[in-house]
Amino acid sequence: MRNVRFMCRPLLITGLLLLTLAGRSQEVPAPDENIPYLMTFGNEGETSWGDDDFSQTFFFKIPRTYSRPFYIRIYDPDIGGLTDEINGKWDTRMQYSVYGGDGAWSDPDARGIEPSGNYKSGTMLASRVFGMDNNYDEKWFTFGPFNPTEGELLVEEFDGYIFKVICDGIAGDDGNLYRYFLSEEPDNNKALENGNAFTYEYSFRMWNNSDNVSHIYPYIDTATIFVKQVNFDWDNDGYIRVVSRVRRGLLVNVSGEDKWVEDKVKIEQEEINSSLDFQFIKSKSPLVKNNNVVISVENQYGEYLEFFTVPIGGVPVYNPSMIIKPKEK
Numbered sequence: 001m002r003n004v005r006f007m008c009r010p011l012l013i014t015g016l017l018l019l020t021l022a023g024r025s026q027e028v029p030a031p032d033e034n035i036p037y038l039m040t041f042g043n044e045g046e047t048s049w050g051d052d053d054f055s056q057t058f059f060f061k062i063p064r065t066y067s068r069p070f071y072i073r074i075y076d077p078d079i080g081g082l083t084d085e086i087n088g089k090w091d092t093r094m095q096y097s098v099y100g101g102d103g104a105w106s107d108p109d110a111r112g113i114e115p116s117g118n119y120k121s122g123t124m125l126a127s128r129v130f131g132m133d134n135n136y137d138e139k140w141f142t143f144g145p146f147n148p149t150e151g152e153l154l155v156e157e158f159d160g161y162i163f164k165v166i167c168d169g170i171a172g173d174d175g176n177l178y179r180y181f182l183s184e185e186p187d188n189n190k191a192l193e194n195g196n197a198f199t200y201e202y203s204f205r206m207w208n209n210s211d212n213v214s215h216i217y218p219y220i221d222t223a224t225i226f227v228k229q230v231n232f233d234w235d236n237d238g239y240i241r242v243v244s245r246v247r248r249g250l251l252v253n254v255s256g257e258d259k260w261v262e263d264k265v266k267i268e269q270e271e272i273n274s275s276l277d278f279q280f281i282k283s284k285s286p287l288v289k290n291n292n293v294v295i296s297v298e299n300q301y302g303e304y305l306e307f308f309t310v311p312i313g314g315v316p317v318y319n320p321s322m323i324i325k326p327k328e329k
Helices: 015-021
Strands: 037-041 055-063 070-075 093-100 123-130 140-146 152-154 160-171 175-183 196-199 201-205 213-216 226-232 239-243 250-252 260-266 277-281 292-299
Touching: 037 055, 037 160, 055 175, 055 201, 093 140, 123 140, 160 175, 226 239, 250 260, 277 292
Parallel strands: none
Antiparallel strands: 037 175, 037 201, 055 160, 055 196, 070 140, 070 175, 093 123, 093 160, 152 160, 201 292, 213 277, 226 260, 226 292, 239 250, 239 277
């Protein structure tokens, strides 16, 4: 586990940009990401299975103008059965907790990438521990209803209320594969208009079929000159490529089993106020099965960037007509 010093900064993400996301899904992972499941192992597990710290934090953004109750739903919250990854025998417990109120996002520890310090900041609104439970195997569990005003109001940063969901592996060594959905209804997945979700460190499962491409979308604000991507336990499973409106595809370093690797990417002017597309392109041969991956991206100040599940400004598509002009001397 790495020691990380988080540097706080004001975000430059405007409500206007977020309002461009109307009508999109609040499934986590989202369809555009092409990621089958989030991944968290029990805290007695081995990091070589692909989880560096046995915890994952996601934030949900509720628009300031939304005034109805909402729900946070979890698919396959238990650890056992058809979806999850067994290590010997099913002996794992997983705790899901929902936080709102002051400090849920604004506390610097909440925006770090380690489950340390005051990462459980804010007010706990709901919590539940799951072990192996056939009642929830490949089924949905619902937290809520929640009132939007129970979240942390962040007008300048998000023009909305922020809620935090932490999944902690509190016992055992099996792998928990799961999804979230931000919903207007308790028993159905009805998207909440203009909602979104994001994280600062993405821990997820790759598909098992070869030549598959998964995506994550870090947002680049006006303060960013370059980014440093850090990935863990990629298992040399193909390659990672960065695409943007002006970048056809830049290959970045990939990690081996139970290893960290990093490198830097210079940000072009045309990439400011948009999202990058980190593409995880799975190898055709040999086929690596059950590959779990961890990645974070930080700017030149050591501040972690948000991975929005619905990318700000839309999915970036390379546009060869955009010419990068050299700076005048």
